[in-house]
Amino acid sequence: MSVMPMQRVTICALKKNKKDILNILQRTGTIQINDIDSDDSAFQKADTSENVIALTKKIQVAEQALKIMQQYQPDEKSMFSSLQGRTIITVEEYQNKSEKSDEMYETAERTVELARKVAECQAAVINPQNQIEALEPWLALDVPLNSSQTKSTASFAGSLKGAWTLNEIYEKLAQLDEENSFDAVSVEIINSNKNQTCIFVTCSKSLAAKIEESLRTLGFTPPSVTYDVAPKHAVDELNASIKKYADDKLAYEEEIKGLAQQKESMRFLVDFLNMKKDECEVAKNLIQSKNTFYLEGYILKEKAPKLAKCLNSKFDIALDFVDSADEDTPVALKNNxxxxxxxxxxxxxxxxxxxxxxxxxxxxxxxxxxxxxxxxxxxxxxxxxxxxxxxxxxxxxxxxxxxxxxxxxxxxxxxxxxxxxxxxxxxxxxxxxxxxxxxxxxxxxxxxWFVPLNEPxxxxxxxxxxxxxxxxxxxxxxxxxxxxxxxxxxxxxxxxxxxxxxxxxxxxxxxxxxxxxxxxxxxxxxxxxxxxxxxxxxxxxxxxxxxxxxxxxxxxxxxxxxxxxxxxxxxxxxxxxxxxxxxxxxxxxxxxxxxxxxxxxxxxxxxxxxxxxxxxxxxxxxxxxxxxxxxxxxxxxxxxxxxxxxxYDGGGKTFKPFAANTAYYKFKEDLE
Amino acid sequence: MFVENLGIVLALTGAVLSALLAGIGSAIGVSRAGKAAAGVCTDQPEQFAKVLILQLLPGTQGIYGLLVAFIALSRIGLLGGGEIAALTISEGILYLLACLPMAFVGYFSAVAQGNTSVASMAIVVKQPTQAGKAMIFPAMVETYAILALLISILVVNAI
Structure with a gap:
């Protein structure tokens, strides 16, 4: 019922065992590792920042993949799911699974790529859809929209603002015809509503420019989309491409759904990579020579003998424990x-x-x-x-x-x-x-006793x-x-x-x-x-x-x-x-x-x-x-x-042991 | 006729003011905190529970105001369908005065607490582990609402 006694621990061991020792320390979460300054020429700090950056990227991919999988296959969450705690995993299971981590990472990358492709397909259909909308009024026209011409006639399409009848158009054209030359003109209304009137104009070639200019004064604009084929065919082509994107998207989504079955291993991957990253970050704090490494930290006094026993039985290692209660010593509480x-x-x-x-x-x-x-x-x-x-x-x-x-x-x-x-x-x-x-x-x-409201x-x-x-x-x-x-x-x-x-x-x-x-x-x-x-x-x-x-x-x-x-x-x-x-x-x-x-x-x-x-x-x-x-x-x-x-003064530092800071799995390993 | 009823009118004014002002204050405070909370949740939805608690803190003044109004009404006899007690004008004024601490302190402390809650949300965003401290700052403001509540209840009960 009090502040737990702490000890300062120093560990010196062979470099070839470094990874194994760090892994044991991490899984059991017993030591808070300190940053050591080294001016020594024999002992140098290892620079692991590149590994950390690489792992951070990988973690992002894995987390993204997990998120995507959850979208496609949501968890059955109950109200109390946050109370369930992390899944317990044994060391053997962990090792078996971690051997497959490369495969898992490929799955993660594939998932992210597929999700990107799905998004691309979704974006790709927007343009054809807009074009179909623009072509809709022109569907009745059976020639291409970009004006076609014969030997002596020219024709062009376009729209006028507002609703027009054929007679009105001819009348206006006649009024604008100063030289009285617009005799060989044929106007065809393709589609008309109260906002716009789509017309197709055919006339003799020599008049084409003049007529178009006259029409422009009436608010004539050429169509916003042009195609070398008739609008109907163009729409068919566009629909075909939309369908292709939709089919692709469906296929990608099916594949993601298939991959989403591996959600559990994706969770494992996130934890696994995070543990690796923590390990690399901690490795920055210890110093090493050519064949040995050295680390310093704090440990709960009650755990010290167990840790010593555990490590001594597995490795050639020098351990040293000293009682510590100065103000730098981190604090952990233990109460009933x-x-x-x-x-x-x-x-x-x-x-x-x-x-x-x-x-x-x-x-x-x-x-x-x-x-x-x-x-x-x-x-x-x-x-x-x-x-x-x-x-x-x-x-x-x-x-x-x-x-x-x-x-x-x-x-x-x-x-x-x-x-x-x-x-x-x-x-x-x-x-x-x-x-x-x-x-x-x-x-x-x-x-x-008594009722407070009556006797406040x-x-x-x-x-x-x-x-x-x-x-x-x-x-x-x-x-x-x-x-x-x-x-x-x-x-x-x-x-x-x-x-x-x-x-x-x-x-x-x-x-x-x-x-x-x-x-x-x-x-x-x-x-x-x-x-x-x-x-x-x-x-x-x-x-x-x-x-x-x-x-x-x-x-x-x-x-x-x-x-x-x-x-x-x-x-x-x-x-x-x-x-x-x-x-x-x-x-x-x-x-x-x-x-x-x-x-x-x-x-x-x-x-x-x-x-x-x-x-x-x-x-x-x-x-x-x-x-x-x-x-x-x-x-x-x-x-x-x-x-x-x-x-009360307070101000104690929290004891933060180097441990598996995982989100989904936790280890069932205690020091024996 | 009006003068006869003036006592009860004054008492009722007090009860209504207490619920009214404290309620308005809480609504302003909660809405300010709520806007900040919504902003936090767009980026960090996992902080929802913490910012919700911070948003709720300025809401208590409205409840205290209701409480004082309720106690005053039941003392006057307007609740429970019994006979309405005849109040003299001076008794009415006493009820009115008794409700004022809750009405005014309730209003201003709720608005102020709302602002403090907004500031505390920054703690939740930047130091999620320190949310316990973030809650204490707005609670400090509430102390004065509680003192006002206390004095209002004691006075109403004493009339």
Whole structure:
């Protein structure tokens, strides 16, 4: 239950075994390999950047191929597929499969190429399709569109804007005919609609240019497409080419579908290549001579003997382990099942430094406690508990991170059930509503403690009290840290004085009539206790003024001391911050009651009852979602700001062992 | 007639303002965050769950506003079909005042929280592993909405 002890490890071995050793280290994921600087003439770093670049390209191809395969043969994904975790693979299976990696890569390349061809086919049909559209009005014409001519006649095609009749065209032509020479003209309307009129003009050769010019003044334009064959034939040709592209596309797609059967091996390939790339990247960090190589790194102390045994039995190798706890040492946490759920909370703030105690055990207790208080409903807790519990039982193979997260919510939900029963909240007031409306006899499950909505001030006082306990524990953690580091004076200055001041002040506040009337309580302390309280706060305050500026000298020291005393205001605002325990708890209960009431308004008939249930399911699902999110976020805040602010430095580096960072497969290999 | 009912009118105004302003604020905040979330998802659809949570954060003020409105209405007796309590003008003013913290703090904090959520999305994009921290910044803004909620509830209950 703490920060795991680490050791520094150095390995020196023969170069011919380098690959095998690195592979074992990668599969077992035991060592974080450090970058070594080498000025030595005998030992040089290997430059693997070219390999890395080549592998990165290959990974892109494989990932692309996998994506394409998934398009053609989608996975049957269930809602919970992300919980299933990676497939387990043995070392033998891995080696068998990796021998076929070249073949797999060819498949990947082929898949990508086929997909490119499919895209090309899709693009290639667009042009012929546009041309067919442009030719459509001309289908009735049985000569080619680019004007043909005989010995003495010329003919040309084109379109006029708008709808025209033959007579109108002849009339206009006659008007434009200045020399009265347009006698040998024949105009044929091929197609006409309200936007355009397609015409075919035949005339004697000598007139052709003149007539065309005249027509242009009427808005005549030649066709946008020209063909040496009649439009109908042109369309047939175009259709044939479209069909060919479509057939090709179909064939390519069929081939991809066939290849998509190998989706699993494509997944393996992606993992395999990624592992290779990681290996090359790590190989940059170690140094080598002609026949040997040398690497440095960190290992969990408990794994060191096993690794030594495993490597010594297989290779000629020199291993050395030294305990390490300096600030460069990476940090890994290990806790029992109850506590480890909240490791992610600590991680998302900052890991403890390697010489700092792990705050997770303390965090976990308060985390579950506050989360339950904020959500505070028995049925909601039960639903969450069952959900988490069933998923944890059903998906044994899920990734450790997901497992911890679900486990955290499972313990949170137990606390939610507890507080729900304490406050008498069962889906808000569902029991009251159902019993009053359907059975005509209002039944209320009594709260084991009290109902916060009826006595908000009482709940507020308890919220502050829980907050004070939380922060006093935080201050205690600071004391624990000081004592562990043998800084006894710091312990007196930063912890004991503050405890004295705060406890004294609180006792005096409790005795005031203002507080008692607000909280609705009434008690008096014996005068002796009040005198003690006064002296405690005076000693604490003077101590803080004298010591909190202790790294400065003279007048500045006193100023800093006064500023330190001003920290009391920080404590005040921190305590007030715990009022969210009340507010969020009320929010859950009241919204649940609103949902119940709205649902009950639908009446108690058969349809009303069905609608009642539908509204309940939908409404409460939304309420659980929103309030669980609120409870999660605000519990985090209470830990990060109010609690960690008292003692926690963090800043530890995560232990990132050189491991198989795969997406689809994981190894079942442990050091024996 | 109007003067007789002025108490209840004022109380109702308070309840409505609380739901109204806090709701508008949340709608603005959620829509701003939603636009940013949509932008994130065009490029990194796998971040959907994280940005959705960030988008939801400014939505709580609307719920708090509803909550205060609901508590006020049930205290006045407008909910549940019972008899409407006769309120004096000064009682009406008290209800109105009680709802104001939630109405105003709700509105402004929701808009501000929306902006903070948008900024936090950049963390999710650039440092997906730090999403836990990204959630804390908008939650800081919400503190003040919670304080306003608290004071509104306490005052309404005390009238």
């Amino acid at each position: 099942a109850f506590v480890s759920g909240t490791e992610s909370v600590v991680e998302s703030y900052s890991l403890p430094a390697s010489n700092e105690p792990d705050p997770t055990p303390v965090i976990s207790i308060f985390y579950y406690f506050f989360f339950g208080l904020m959500l505070g409903d028995f049925v909601y807790g039960l639903i969450m508990f069952l959900g988490c519990f069933i998923m944890l039982r059903k998906f044994k193979n899920m990734e450790p991170g997901t497992k911890k997260f679900l486990r955290m919510f499972m313990y949170c939900s137990i606390s939610t059930m507890f507080w729900g029963a304490m406050f008498g909240s069962y889906m808000g007031d569902i029991v009251d509503v159902v019993s009053a409306n359907w059975f005509g006899n209002k039944v209320t499950i009594p709260a084991l 001030m009482r709940m507020l006082v308890y919220s502050f009290a829980f907050g004070l306990i939380h922060m006093f524990v935080g201050l205690g953690m600071l004391g624990y840290k000081d004592i562990k580091n043998k800084q006894y004076l710091d312990f007196l200055y930063d912890v004991v004085f503050w405890y004295a001041l705060l406890i004294g002040l609180i006792l005096m506040l409790l005795n005031t009539s203002l507080f008692q009337s607000m909280a609705g309580m009434s008690f008096t302390f014996p005068p002796v206790l009040m005198t003690i309280a006064q002296w405690m706060s005076i000693v604490g305050a003077v101590g803080i003024i004298l010591t909190s500026g202790r790294e400065s000298r003279g007048f500045k020291r006193i100023l800093k001391g006064l500023y330190g005393l001003y920290g009391v205001s920080g404590w005040l605002s921190d305590v007030l911050s715990y009022s969210r325990l009340l507010a969020l708890g009320l929010a859950t209960g009241v919204i649940a009651s609103v949902i119940n009431q709205m649902a009950a308004m639908l009446g108690t008939g058969v349809i009303g009852t069905i609608l009642f249930i539908v509204v309940l399911i939908f409404g409460h699902a939304v309420n659980i979602g929103i309030n669980a999110l609120g409870a999660y976020v605000h519990t985090n805040r209470l830990q990060f700001v109010e609690f960690f602010g008292k003692f």
